[in-house]
Amino acid sequence: MAEVSVACDVGLQAERTALAWRRTALGVTVNAILLLRLGLQHSSSLVTFAGIFLCAASGLMVHLASSRSEMILSGRPAPAVRTQLLATMCAVVGCASAACSMLTLPLS
Amino acid sequence: MSYEEGTDPDYRFSLANERTFLAWIRTALAVLAGGMLLHQFVTSIEPRWITVAASGGLAVLASVLSWGAYHRWRTNEIAMRFHRSLPRSFLMPLLSTAVAGLAGAAGASLLWLK
Numbered sequence: 569m570a571e572v573s574v575a576c577d578v579g580l581q582a583e584r585t586a587l588a589w590r591r592t593a594l595g596v597t598v599n600a601i602l603l604l605r606l607g608l609q610h611s612s613s614l615v616t617f618a619g620i621f622l623c624a625a626s627g628l629m630v631h632l633a634s635s636r637s638e639m640i641l642s643g644r645p646a647p648a649v650r651t652q653l654l655a656t657m658c659a660v661v662g663c664a665s666a667a668c669s670m671l672t673l674p675l676s
Numbered sequence: 677m678s679y680e681e682g683t684d685p686d687y688r689f690s691l692a693n694e695r696t697f698l699a700w701i702r703t704a705l706a707v708l709a710g711g712m713l714l715h716q717f718v719t720s721i722e723p724r725w726i727t728v729a730a731s732g733g734l735a736v737l738a739s740v741l742s743w744g745a746y747h748r749w750r751t752n753e754i755a756m757r758f759h760r761s762l763p764r765s766f767l768m769p770l771l772s773t774a775v776a777g778l779a780g781a782a783g784a785s786l787l788w789l790k
Contacts (some may be wrong), residue, residue, distance in 0.1 A: 571746055572704075579690065581687075581688050582691065584691075584695060585691045585694055585695050588694075588695045588698040588699065588702075589698060591698070591702060592698045592701050592702055595702050595705035595706070595709075596705060597702070598705070598709060599705055599709050599712070602712045602713070602716075603712065605716075606712060606715075606716060609716070617770060619708050625769075640691070649694060653694075653697055653746055654746065656697075656698075656701055657678045657701070657741075657742050657743060657746045658744065659741050660701055660704050660705060660708070660738065660739070660742035661743065662735075663708055663738070663741055663756060664735045664736070664738040664739040664742070665706075665735075665739065666709060666734065667711060667712055667731075667735040667738075668732055668735045671770070
């Protein structure tokens with residue numbers, strides 16, 4: 569009986585973790601699109617390229633999220649999650665750093 | 677004390693730690709999106725540098741939160757591996773202070789600008 573309850577728990581945990589990855593990828597995508605819009609609006613090549621780069625990074629995030637979700641949902645995943653977490657963190661920090669360049673742009 | 681050492685924690689706790697990391701990352705992304713929207717669409721506040729400073733501050737807060745998310749995940753993972761109690765994190769007091777300050781500033785500006 570302990571086996572069954574742990575299995576049910578694991579199923580719910582795995583599903584919630586997979587959904588969390590997908591929601592995070594969505595968040596990165598939204599921010600990348602906002603940054604791209606900001607760059608196009610001010611015709612700043614720096615911020616536009618940052619936005620394009622981050623849109624590509626958000627595509628990678630979506631792929632990472634779906635592969636991690638598959639791995640979690642199928643069975644016990646390898647605990648090699650550190651690189652993926654670091655990649656996620658770098659994506660967000662990159663977004664925020666590019667957004668800080670807003671301070672140098674003329675304002676609408 | 678490295679990430680690779682110690683005993684593997686319960687699978688559910690590892691997943692819970694991972695979800696906590698992702699939740700903090702999404703908080704950072706929401707703060708960042710709020711800063712960018714503030715910068716792009718709020719034009720009615722007269723000393724313009726206030727809006728710029730606020731949106732820049734939110735972007736910096738997003739960076740700090742996302743780094744803190746990874747740091748918290750790592751220290752929790754190590755604590756679980758060595759069967760220690762989970763350490764406190766600076767993230768929660770920081771976020772509470774930041775949101776309280778932001779709400780206070782927004783309320784004050786609403787009252788001041790009528």
